[in-house]
Amino acid sequence: MKTRTHDYDVTLTWTGNHGAGTSAYNTYGREHEVSTAGTPTILGSADPAFRGDPTRWNPEQLQVAALSQCHMLWYLNLAAEAGVVVTAYEDNAHGVMAQDSRGAGQFESVTLRPRVTIAADSDPDVAERLHSKVPEVCFIARSVNFPVHHEPTIVVVPRGTPAGP
Structure with missing residues (x-):
């Protein structure tokens, strides 16, 4: 049986630089965007237990x-x-x-x-x-x-x- 492969391309863009980058654990946001051509962007973050935004997918x-x-x-x-x-x-x-x-x-x-x-x-x-x-x-x-x-x-x-x- 011939094996077929399928490719999946996703772009992840960190949007959580609040001005100081990752200068300390509590200075940056976990916000990010997950996107791919032709689909709505998914707004992501970390789990709220890890300083994430509870209004975004983790x-x-x-x-x-x-x-x-x-x-x-x-x-x-x-x-x-x-x-x-x-x-x-x-x-x-x-x-x-x-x-x-x-x-x-x-x-x-x-x-x-x-x-x-x-x-x-x-x-x-x-x-x-x-x-x-x-x-x-x-x-x-x-x-x-x-x-x-x-x-x-x-x-x-x-x-x-x-x-x-």
């Missing part, structure tokens, strides 16, 4: 979001292939990061909690089982070195209910 939130997005996109693909008609999907994902005494940290785990609504004619057991197949193919989940747990909830739309918004 890298840890983006890591959890990337896992949640990848899981959803692969799940929808697998559902379509399996004949499961998904009419709504929402995930309340949660990540846990631990810091050691030096201040270094790493994720211990991420738990995805997708609430998936399926059409009345779809099999809820198949819909639930598909979540366990996603980690085999999700690019982001296959790239992390910590466990990603899944706690799905499957809701079946009663017959006669409109399928979408």
Whole structure:
């Protein structure tokens, strides 16, 4: 099988120089912008625990979001292939990061909690089982070195209910 590669270019621009640069830990801001051609800029910062701006995305939130997005996109693909008609999907994902005494940290785990609504004619057991197949193919989940747990909830739309918004 031929291997294909995909390239992803992102520009990160630090915007937190408040006049003194990094002359001391508390003199500079953690604000930055993440951009790429053709998409809206993401306003980023550090986690508020590390002097970051709580109104901006931090890298840890983006890591959890990337896992949640990848899981959803692969799940929808697998559902379509399996004949499961998904009419709504929402995930309340949660990540846990631990810091050691030096201040270094790493994720211990991420738990995805997708609430998936399926059409009345779809099999809820198949819909639930598909979540366990996603980690085999999700690019982001296959790239992390910590466990990603899944706690799905499957809701079946009663017959006669409109399928979408």
